[in-house]
Amino acid sequence: MAMHHKDLVGIESLSPEEITLILDTAEKMAEVSRRPLKKVPALRGKLVVNLFFENSTRTRSSFEIAEKRLSADTLNFSASASSLSKGESLVDTVLNLERMQPDAYVMRHSSPGACQLIRPFTHAVLINAGDGAHEHPTQALLDALTIRQKKGAFRGLRVLIAGDIAHSRVVRSNVFLLKKMGADVTLCGPATLLPPHLESLGVKVTTDFDRALEGQDVVMMLRIQLERQKKGLFPSLLEYYKYYGLTEERLRKADREVIVMHPGPINRGVEIASEVADGPYSVILDQVENGVSVRMAILYLLLGGGDDEASHS
Amino acid sequence: MKRKKIFDGAGIQRSLGRLALEIAERLQGCQDVALIGIHRRGVPLARRLAALIQKAEGVALPVGSLDINLYRDDFSSAGTAPVLRGTQVDFSLEGKTVVLVDDVLFTGRTVRAALDALVDLGRPARVQLAVLVDRGHRELPIQADYVGLSLSTRREDHVELRLKETDGEDALYLEGPEPKSPRGRKPR
Numbered sequence: 001m002a003m004h005h006k007d008l009v010g011i012e013s014l015s016p017e018e019i020t021l022i023l024d025t026a027e028k029m030a031e032v033s034r035r036p037l038k039k040v041p042a043l044r045g046k047l048v049v050n051l052f053f054e055n056s057t058r059t060r061s062s063f064e065i066a067e068k069r070l071s072a073d074t075l076n077f078s079a080s081a082s083s084l085s086k087g088e089s090l091v092d093t094v095l096n097l098e099r100m101q102p103d104a105y106v107m108r109h110s111s112p113g114a115c116q117l118i119r120p121f122t123h124a125v126l127i128n129a130g131d132g133a134h135e136h137p138t139q140a141l142l143d144a145l146t147i148r149q150k151k152g153a154f155r156g157l158r159v160l161i162a163g164d165i166a167h168s169r170v171v172r173s174n175v176f177l178l179k180k181m182g183a184d185v186t187l188c189g190p191a192t193l194l195p196p197h198l199e200s201l202g203v204k205v206t207t208d209f210d211r212a213l214e215g216q217d218v219v220m221m222l223r224i225q226l227e228r229q230k231k232g233l234f235p236s237l238l239e240y241y242k243y244y245g246l247t248e249e250r251l252r253k254a255d256r257e258v259i260v261m262h263p264g265p266i267n268r269g270v271e272i273a274s275e276v277a278d279g280p281y282s283v284i285l286d287q288v289e290n291g292v293s294v295r296m297a298i299l300y301l302l303l304g305g306g307d308d309e310a311s312h313s
Numbered sequence: 314m315k316r317k318k319i320f321d322g323a324g325i326q327r328s329l330g331r332l333a334l335e336i337a338e339r340l341q342g343c344q345d346v347a348l349i350g351i352h353r354r355g356v357p358l359a360r361r362l363a364a365l366i367q368k369a370e371g372v373a374l375p376v377g378s379l380d381i382n383l384y385r386d387d388f389s390s391a392g393t394a395p396v397l398r399g400t401q402v403d404f405s406l407e408g409k410t411v412v413l414v415d416d417v418l419f420t421g422r423t424v425r426a427a428l429d430a431l432v433d434l435g436r437p438a439r440v441q442l443a444v445l446v447d448r449g450h451r452e453l454p455i456q457a458d459y460v461g462l463s464l465s466t467r468r469e470d471h472v473e474l475r476l477k478e479t480d481g482e483d484a485l486y487l488e489g490p491e492p493k494s495p496r497g498r499k500p501r
Contacts, residue, residue: 002393021396028380028397037433040383070383300383304394 003301007126009115010135011176019177023145025297032069033292042304043072046103053079053109058264059129063106066295094118104303125302133169139263140173142294146287147218150259154181160212162188162244163222163271166195170263175201188212190244192233209244213253220261221246221271237270247273259283315491322483328461332443333365335459336412343370346410349377351427352398354416357478358445362414377402384426406435416474418444421455448472
């Protein structure tokens with residue numbers, strides 16, 4: 001088994017076997033992070049450019065730690081401090097960076113399809129760290145690793161994703177992944193935050209959060225971006241919390257062994273109550289830890305090619 | 314291609330028995346000794362050696378496993394990344410004599426990578442190497458301390474150890490091209 005893709009642009013094009021390979025590899029990578037000496041030479045001499053055109057703290061630091069644990073050299077390139085603020089186009093930026101012989105780009109961009117746009121201009125591996133509302137594949141993979149560790153398998157698992165469905169790339173990547181692995185997915189949010197035609201993804205869609213919670217094995221809450229309220233998509237944060245906030249009382253409707261997830265950063269008292277975020281069902285910090293393992297796995301699988309086992313004793 | 318069976322299950326077990334006794338003899342009672350198998354087939358071999366040593370000496374040695382794929386020196390962009398099996402060493406290496414266990418010693422590059430992987434986990438007092446088969450053709454200055462079978466091979470031959478735990482059978486095979494027939498005579 002091997003990866004059949006040069007890049008990781010999205011979950012949509014991955015096979016269930018590739019997803020399983022990534023998760024299995026991530027499980028093995030976790031051991032490296034638990035050592036006193038947290039570094040292996042697997043990607044020694046490789047240059048990874050972190051191209052972040054949008055703010056990101058946890059994804060970016062998680063990638064950077066993963067790159068360092070594998071001994072890759074890293075170059076951090078952020079929009080605010082770069083020539084992009086001087087008006088250089090994305091393609092020109094890549095053409096310039098290309099002459100520094102990078103082996104991979106990890107890119108976060110506000111436009112969907114940004115990876116595909118630069119694909120013809122580079123020889124390097126492309127890893128999508130979030131492109132607009134399109135995909136955020138490493139987030140879905142770290143979520144999947146967390147679910148697999150807690151629940152064992154995906155087939156028949158009932159997963160509820162609730163909150164701002166319309167503006168979330170995390171939802172799209174998670175839906176692709178969970179459906180491929182055989183889970184039963186429900187999406188829930190206020191009507192103003194539910195785009196049309198969601199059912200075509202093979203999921204159930206509802207606006208009734210209390211009913212949707214019944215019997216769920218996994219509840220994944222999404223961050224409410226505070227600027228959405230200013231756009232009038234819901235009347236007030238308090239009202240949002242009243243109907244869509246995950247409280248302890250609501251959580252009782254879910255399965256007794258439910259796990260609660262959130263891609264972070266959390267808004268306490270908006271989409272999730274503090275008692276739930278800090279409570280025994282919460283796996284939110286496990287997700288953060290798994291983020292490093294999953295990103296190490298992706299970097300290793302896409303950059304760490306070698307001969308086959310037989311030729312080497 | 315010609316495939317020849319060198320050992321069956323009994324042959325492998327006999328060789329391992331002798332290796333176990335040699336290790337126990339050389340390491341005098343096996344105090345502070347640990348066995349660490351190199352994935353894949355070194356791992357079941359290390360477990361079998363530990364069981365044989367326990368039977369003969371009554372000491373249960375700690376057994377670990379080492380994945381050297383993150384330490385290889387032959388990465389290239391051409392191939393795909395090898396599947397990780399994981400490293401598991403649940404004991405301290407400090408002050409221990411570590412016996413690395415592998416199936417076939419060939420170029421020595423796996424052992425080089427294993428030594429790098431091992432020293433990242435701690436500082437053993439000494440490291441030794443036990444292999445079931447030494448087939449020659451070293452590319453690095455590395456030798457085994459314990460050898461089950463020294464096999465004379467050609468560089469292009471393929472030596473394959475199969476084990477019940479990983480392959481469903483115990484057998485050692487040597488595979489290589491047919492010897493060339495003398496010039497001017499066609500084989501009948």
